[in-house]
Amino acid sequence: xxxxxxxxxxxxxxxxxxxxxxxxxxxxxxxxxxxxxxxxxxxxxxxxxxxxxxxxxxxxxxxxxx
Numbered sequence: 001x002x003x004x005x006x007x008x009x010x011x012x013x014x015x016x017x018x019x020x021x022x023x024x025x026x027x028x029x030x031x032x033x034x035x036x037x038x039x040x041x042x043x044x045x046x047x048x049x050x051x052x053x054x055x056x057x058x059x060x061x062x063x064x065x066x
Contacts, residue, residue, distance in 0.1 A: 005029045005046060009039040009053035009065070019052065036060030 006028050010016045013034070020030045031046050033039035036059050043051070055062030 003049045005031070005048040005050075007031045007033065007039060007042055007046070007048040007051045007053075009033045009036070009051065009057065009062075011035060011054060011056075011058050015054075034058075036065045039065060 004027060006023055008016055008019055008023070008030055009032075010019070011034050016032050016034070020032060023030045031042045031048060033042050036057050039051075039053065039057075042048075051066075053062055053065065057065065
């Protein structure tokens with residue numbers, strides 16, 4: 001696991017882009033998911049150090065995903 005990896009989960013593209021740009025400027029590697037299904041797949045594949053997520057997603061409750 002790389003300590004500079006972040007999984008960003010949000011169904012709003014603009015929000016994801018703004019947060020991703022800020023994190024990348026701080027030298028984080030950012031993986032993006034727009035729904036819970038994609039988030040779970042990316043978590044398994046990349047084992048991010050931290051997850052930043054929206055609590056209201058189109059396919060799953062954010063609390064359940066956490």
